[in-house]
Amino acid sequence: MDKIIVKGPARLSGEVEISPAKNAYLPILAAILLTDKKVTLTNLPKLRDINTMLKLLEMMGVECNRDGKNVTFDASSLSSHEATYELVKTMRASIFVLGPLLSRLGKAKVSLPGGCAIGTRPIDIHLDNLEKMNVKIEMKNGFVFAETDHLTGALVKLKFPSVGATENLMMAGVFADGQTIIENAAMEPEIDDLANFLNSLGAKVSGIGTSRLVIDGVKELNGGTYQAIGDRIEAATYIIGGLMTKSEMTVKNFNPKHLFNVLENLQGMGAKLEIGDNYVKTYPSSLKGSKVITEPFPGFPTDVQAQMVALLTVVEGNSLVTENIFENRFMHVPELTRLGASIEQLGSSVFIEGGRPLTAAPVMCTDLRASAALVLAALCAYGETKIDRVYHLQRGYEDLPEKLQKLGAHVELVNE
Ligand code: EPU
Numbered sequence: 483m484d485k486i487i488v489k490g491p492a493r494l495s496g497e498v499e500i501s502p503a504k505n506a507y508l509p510i511l512a513a514i515l516l517t518d519k520k521v522t523l524t525n526l527p528k529l530r531d532i533n534t535m536l537k538l539l540e541m542m543g544v545e546c547n548r549d550g551k552n553v554t555f556d557a558s559s560l561s562s563h564e565a566t567y568e569l570v571k572t573m574r575a576s577i578f579v580l581g582p583l584l585s586r587l588g589k590a591k592v593s594l595p596g597g598c599a600i601g602t603r604p605i606d607i608h609l610d611n612l613e614k615m616n617v618k619i620e621m622k623n624g625f626v627f628a629e630t631d632h633l634t635g636a637l638v639k640l641k642f643p644s645v646g647a648t649e650n651l652m653m654a655g656v657f658a659d660g661q662t663i664i665e666n667a668a669m670e671p672e673i674d675d676l677a678n679f680l681n682s683l684g685a686k687v688s689g690i691g692t693s694r695l696v697i698d699g700v701k702e703l704n705g706g707t708y709q710a711i712g713d714r715i716e717a718a719t720y721i722i723g724g725l726m727t728k729s730e731m732t733v734k735n736f737n738p739k740h741l742f743n744v745l746e747n748l749q750g751m752g753a754k755l756e757i758g759d760n761y762v763k764t765y766p767s768s769l770k771g772s773k774v775i776t777e778p779f780p781g782f783p784t785d786v787q788a789q790m791v792a793l794l795t796v797v798e799g800n801s802l803v804t805e806n807i808f809e810n811r812f813m814h815v816p817e818l819t820r821l822g823a824s825i826e827q828l829g830s831s832v833f834i835e836g837g838r839p840l841t842a843a844p845v846m847c848t849d850l851r852a853s854a855a856l857v858l859a860a861l862c863a864y865g866e867t868k869i870d871r872v873y874h875l876q877r878g879y880e881d882l883p884e885k886l887q888k889l890g891a892h893v894e895l896v897n898e
Contacts, residue, residue, distance in 0.1 A: 484876075486869040486883060488860035489892035490842065494729035496889050500717045500736040501527040501880040505785075506672040506710035509649040510679050511535040512578035514544065515586055516656055517683055518558035519705030525551050527713075527880040530873065534573040538565060542579075560586060567593040567624060573877075574598060577605055577646060580628060581653035584617055589629045594621065599849045601808035607647035611638040615654055615662065635660035635699055643668040643693065643778045649676055655697030656685045662697040669693055670779040671740040675711045682706050712736025715785040716879060717762070718744050719854045722789045723886075724764030725753050726796055726862050731889060734761035743782050744790075747772060751797065771799030771836050776806050788814045788855035794834045795823035796862050801834040814852035817845040821859050821867065842867040847874040854879065861891060 502525050512535070514521055526532055528551070536546055536553070543561030547554045563583050570576040570593035583590035595605065605626075609619050612628065614636040620627045635658045640647060648668040653676075655662030667673070669691065677687040677695070683706050686698035717736040724731045725748065738745060738757050745762065749755060751772045754765035771794060776784040784807035794801040795818055805811050815825050815832060820843045824835040842865030847853035853875040860867035872895070875882055886893040 483870070483897070484872050485896050485898060486857065486872050486875070487894045487896055488857060488867045488869065490861050490863045490865065490867065492727050492861040492891040494724060494727050494731045494886075494889040494891060497732040497734055498720050498885050498889055499734055500712045500720070501525070502710040503672060503675070503713035503715070504529055504531055504878050505645075505715070506675040507532060508535055508575040509578045509653070509672070509676045510708065510710060511539065512582050513653055513676065513680060514539060514555045515542070515557050515560060515579060515582035516653060516680075517703040517705060518560075519703065520554055520556050521683070521705050522552060522554045522707040524707065524709040526553055527551075529880055530877045531573050531575065534569060535575065538569050538576055538579065541566070541569070563587045563589050563591055565590075565592040570595055574603060575646070577608065578650060578653070580608065580612070580626065581650040584612070584628055584630055584633060584654055585657045588631065590626070592626045592628070594624050594626055599813065600811045603808075605646075607640055607642060607644045608650045611640065611647065611651055612654060614638050615651075615658055633658035635662040635697070637663045637665070639665040640667060642666075645670050645673065648673055648695070652676060652680070652687060652695060652697055656680060656700065656703070658697070658699045660699055662699070664695040664697075665693065667693050667695045668778055671711060671714060671737070679708050682708055711740070712760070714740040715783065715851070717741060718783075718786045719789050719858070719879070720885075721748070721755070721762050721764055722786075722793045723858050723861060725767060725769065726793050726858055728766035730763070730765050732761050732763045736760065738762050743780055744786055747774060747782060769793075769797035771797055771801035771834070773801065774803045776804065778807070784808060784811060785851050787811060788851040789858055791815070791825065791832060791834065792818060792855040792858040794836055795825065795838065795859065796840065797836045799836050801836060802831055803834065804831040806830065813848035814855040817848070817852070817856055818859055820845055821863050823859070839864065841865055844868045844870065847871040850874050850878045857882065857886075857893075861886075
């Protein structure tokens with residue numbers, strides 16, 4: 483099994499290029515199902531989750547022609563309306579195909595995703611609101627069976643601004659009769675990106691960037707070429723890595739406005755950052771503790787919480803971090819403790835006593851962002867840290883060992 487070995491402490495320097503965002507490309511890939519014209523997506527990151535979504539599209543009869551990291555899709559041959567248990571169990575984002583399949587074929591059979599390591603993650607907001615758009619839904623044998631004779635626009639108000647539900651409903655609205663209005667919609671930048679992609683093919687989504695999205699149904703979509711936004715979560719991970727290792731380094735190819743809450747928080751802790759249009763440069767800084775609460779965008783992202791906890795273990799002073807989005811997203815805490823961090827969990831918060839020196843130990847990845855936190859901590863720890871179960875990292879961080887090596891870190895991917 484693949485493992486990552488990190489020799490610390492590291493000092494990083496130079497530049498790192500951020501890849502297009504996984505969480506933008508996953509719904510965009512599902513949206514390919516909406517059009518029977520050719521669409522090319524460029525610079526698709528080499529990630530397990532992206533590969534899983536490509537496999538799902540191929541199983542449904544979509545032709546995927548790869549030219550390096552650019553892929554041209556032809557969904558005119560869409561022949562299946564089923565997302566199998568085998569694929570959905572490896573990636574919850576498979577649920578994104580529900581809205582597009584209903585739009586294109588009027589029916590969908592999608593395996594229920596079930597819980598995952600970070601929480602129970604129900605899909606009631608997706609399903610309850612699709613029902614308001616004239617969809618009949620039945621759950622049987624672990625599958626969602628959804629059917630409609632035609633989708634109708636509706637006013638739907640989400641009880642929570644779920645990212646995935648907003649995306650699914652937006653895609654369902656593209657061909658629905660009349661207007662679909664999504665109130666209390668999630669406002670994450672990846673949602674804007676999906677809307678911009680759909681509009682580039684001829685959809686009519688407005689209210690982009692707000693919590694009230696309006697989708698005017700259209701009759702057909704065209705083809706086109708698109709590239710997703712830079713991955714703000716990958717960028718935050720490297721920026722935090724730069725600060726933890728007191729390095730002067732540049733993180734580029736993403737929009738810092740997508741991270742303003744994180745950057746503001748870091749600056750409040752004393753971080754010296756140069757913020758450009760498409761890059762952030764870190765400088766060696768003396769940091770103090772902070773109070774962090776995860777919230778839907780524009781609040782502090784849950785996907786940066788684990789990396790932030792890793793940072794707060796090495797800065798001077800005490801910190802309090804509260805996780806409000808997922809009920810079980812502190813699995814990095816016992817592993818960070820193995821590296822010498824002082825963290826105490828109280829319900830949905832952790833109290834961190836900062837400034838303890840970290841020392842190497844064997845640790846284990848439990849989910850994607852927890853894994854990133856372990857790599858960051860290992861960069862600061864004295865000695866050789868062996869990180870197990872790195873397949874979690876490979877779901878969402880393209881070429882992580884190579885990118886860190888280029889920055890001067892001693893990081894190696896081994897198979898043992
Ligand atoms: N929720 C419900 N019912 C629903 C949908 C969501 O109760 O029908 C709850 C969830 O259980 C969770 C909260 O609402 O407690 C937020 O879930 P949301 O639907 O917003 O998240 P998601 O669409 O499942 C996406 C990202 C996650 C990211 C969250 C929050 C993708 C593929 N995934 O998940 O990314 O943490 O939004 O920003 O876009 C990651 O990349 O590591 C990751 C987990």
